[in-house]
Amino acid sequence: MPQLTLSLVGADGAVRGTATGESLVQLDTRYAEYQPGDVLVLTADEKNLELEVMLDESLPPSVVYLTDGRLEFPIPFEAARDPYPSHAFLGDTHWGYARVLDPRERATWRDLALNSHDLEGATGTYPHATTNSGATNPRFIARNAIDGTWQSIHHGRWPYESWGINGRDDAWLQVDFGRPVHAEEAVLVLRADFPHDTWWQQATLTCSDGYETTVRLEKSGLPQRFSLGEGGRNIEWIRLSNLVKADDPAEFPALTQLIVMGTLD
Incomplete structure (x- = not known):
């Protein structure tokens, strides 16, 4: 069985x-607050592992695929904390875990992204x-679109973080899965802070196998679901692009969440 190690490493390299x-x-740290420069380091003695990971009790457990058997997660401070719950990583007691996914769990219909x-x-x-938007404000970076927070x-800052296009008309967002997964449905949750926001009325979803579909979007912050073809498809990535803004005076369209429903098998 794979051996897993979870460590808290300080800025000076001390464990x-x-x-x-x-x-x-499982790692619990008691009676010690996190310090700037702290990093949670998860390592495995095997590569290409599917793990369920939760490194802070405030974060949704996620199925994570590690190709090189290592994950380093710097503890966020100051502005870097904006995409995370207000209580995340605070206090003097913390708990996190990682576990190898049971093969039977691969057939569970889930959010693959x-x-x-x-x-x-x-x-x-x-x-x-990943994205070409160039946004550097943590409230609007790409990872916010797959973090499991749907509030739109x-x-x-959290729970209102989103992916923003930074004023680009050619912006795209791509989610890579690291290996083939069986995707059946894409779900888009647009940010809906109207009238501050505008929205996209049309977009293109492209998959790594060459499948492409143009979808029509509504002025809504509710999940909007789109089939990825009858029976689904085995893909390694999906991209959202060709975003067409609605005829609206507001300047700021944004995406709260990109969800890809399917199974790992």
């Missing part, structure tokens, strides 16, 4: 807490969201 287990590892632990610039950890009625 401030660690735990190891077969198929399941969900990764509340996604990070800008991450490598070897999936699902992973406002904009700003």
